[in-house]
Amino acid sequence: MLQFEHPYFLNLLWAIPIALLLWLGYRWWRRRALSKVGVPRSVARVLPGWSGLRFFVKNGLIALALVLLAFAWANPQRGAKKQPVTQKSADVFIALDISESMLAEDVAPSRLELAKSFVRKLITALRGERIGLIFFAGDAFLQMPLSTDYAAADMFVASASPDMITAQGTDIPRAIDLATESFDPDPGGGRALILITDGENHQDDAVDRAASAYADGLVILAVGAGTEAGGPIPAGFSGSRGQYKRDEAGEIVRTRLDQAALHRLASSGGGAAYRLTQGDAAIQAIRREVGRLQKRTLQVRSFSEFESYYQWFLLPAFLLLALEGWLGWRSRRAPDRLG
Secondary structure (H helix, E strand, O other): OEEEOOHHHHHHHHHHHHHHHHHHHHHHHHHHHHHHHOOHHHHHHHOOOEOHHHHHHHHHHHHHHHHHHHHHHHOEEEEOOOEEEEEEEOEEEEEEEOOHHHHOOOOOOOHHHHHHHHHHHHHHHOEOEEEEEEEEOOOEEEEEEEEOOHHHHHHHHHOOOHHHOOOOOOOHHHHHHHHHHHOOOOOOOOEEEEEEEOOOOOOOOHHHHHHHHHHOOEEEEEEEOOOOOOEEOEOOOOOOOOOEOEOOOOOEOEEOOOHHHHHHHHHHOOOOEEEHHHOHHHHHHHHHHHHOOOOEEEEEEEOOOEEEOOHHHHHHHHHHHHHHHHOOOEOOOOOOOOO
């Protein structure tokens, strides 16, 4: 499939019809101006040798050269070949809690926004590994299967919101189960699940589920969002101030980070627990943990190598410009008409 590396240069092609109109306008103006000087034979003696044919030939060569230069500057490319590339990587799922409690603002700007920023940096740090995304709250769903498409992962994380899931709450066991089901069935590579949540699990068997997953070869790393002091959960439309969720008694609901629960969860899952507020230090620690996992060799295909064809347009353009410069405006033969 042919593509252009710099397609905006193709806008130069709009200059061709504009130049054509200018040349036709000039020819019309010249004929009209010379007709006022005298009869054609008299003017031809005063201005001998001017060639209307050469006028159009020279300008035609310039126009054609401009077309070729526009294509050369746009640099047409084509995939040279599908070159097999091998890559050694582990498989990593990132499970992001998108429950309403993640909207709490006990960390700025909010738990969810800080978590999204953290995950996007983490994706960059984990380049070279296969990454998948799971979003969860009271239920869990696979947002992106294991892939090396890091740009897509970044885009999905940037758009994460509690509106994407109707079942509220925090079902960590369901996220663990979904990750376990979503890994490739073929053994041989290290597997990790990075849970990013406030730890307010509404199910009782998260630790047992983590231990079971670890027994099957899945290492679980947990990242806590929020603070132990906690904060209220904003309600209503985003941007509203002072509106918070309340319980049946009318009291404002406070959500708190359960870091102790996350430590137990990570310990049972053979991993470690961190906090979002640790920032780059936590990202580098996770990078090291993933780096210790067993790698397996994958074969992917590279489409990033393209062959350029600009030279097929550039050389003819220079030849046409050279020919245009060599041709004179005057004819060597008898005087032409007024043009």
